[in-house]
């Protein structure tokens with residue numbers, strides 16, 4: 001009765017079942033929490049609510065690309081980053097995820113593929129599947145930092161490759177694309193007529209600010225930059241995302257015109273958030289400063305604890321909201337995650353959720369208040385040491 005694309009296994013896996021039971025019993029330390037509104041940050045609540053109360057939202061003024069004032073606010077955000085992105089290249093969506101859906105529809109026919117440097121954001125698998133797009137994972141290389149593997153990328157490509165999906169900085173590795181890598185990738189994309197889809201939701205969360213260097217966008221292949229309120233102002237419940245379109249004028253204008261048609265089918269961004277966008281976006285620095293400080297504090301806590309547990313290594317990360325630990329390969333990532341949850345009540349994500357192809361990696365969120373985060377880390381490392389007998 002249902003399509004093959006909707007034939008997902010809907011049963012919760014064991015990790016999820018045990019975590020739910022422990023959550024119910026109050027014995028879970030969830031080191032995967034990525035909902036910023038649950039992590040004790042001080043939001044400018046009155047300002048956000050006042051912005052959402054704009055009476056202009058009582059009039060219905062449908063606009064498939066999004067209201068000009070909101071798109072100009074997004075353009076001003078890019079200007080603050082040193083990028084010139086005029087409002088006529090920006091289309092609003094209800095979320096970054098929705099922007100991905102629209103781009104899959106714009107770029108791919110059923111059965112086409114998109115290249116996906118991995119590890120990466122877990123939602124791609126389902127988002128691509130839902131649009132009958134095939135994901136072609138190509139592992140990135142780690143040697144004290146992450147790099148694109150162009151040999152792997154070209155091996156994974158096919159005549160049906162339409163685009164490359166890049167998360168910048170990556171979730172979960174936290175790595176930013178390097179300027180030379182970007183130039184090489186653009187050259188491959190130009191030669192093969194691939195589009196580049198660059199998800200920058202974590203762009204503003206660099207650990208060392210100098211790492212976040214804007215990517216060159218002129219005269220390259222057709223390139224789409226994605227972002228949205230879920231990370232930029234840490235409000236995932238305020239449904240606003242966007243895509244900006246770059247590249248040679250003809251392709252860019254054709255892409256904008258087609259995305260406008262797709263957006264027009266749904267008109268899914270509501271009026272209050274569009275009218276509030278400029279004020280909320282202008283207030284982003286306060287919440288971003290708190291999150292960056294939390295991440296620094298949790299990384300410091302993690303590194304101090306790891307100094308006494310050399311069997312576990314934290315991989316280098318340049319930004320974003322998560323950390324990756326490499327554990328000894330005596331157990332798989334799934335087995336480590338289950339053992340830690342069973343013995344200590346600490347929940348982590350096994351690396352395979354994020355398309356780590358091999359090795360025993362665990363992914364942790366760095367958003368939790370440092371005291372809770374530290375307790376979780378200490379329990380986790382004590383259990384690893386006990387298991388390894390060290």
Ligand SMILES: Cc1ncc(COP(=O)(O)O)c(C=O)c1O
Pocket residue numbers: 094095096097098121167171199201227228229230236240241
């Ligand atoms: C890399 C990345 N892109 C997109 C999203 C989702 O963003 P949105 O809430 O705008 O759909 C997330 C959420 O965690 C993410 O990690």
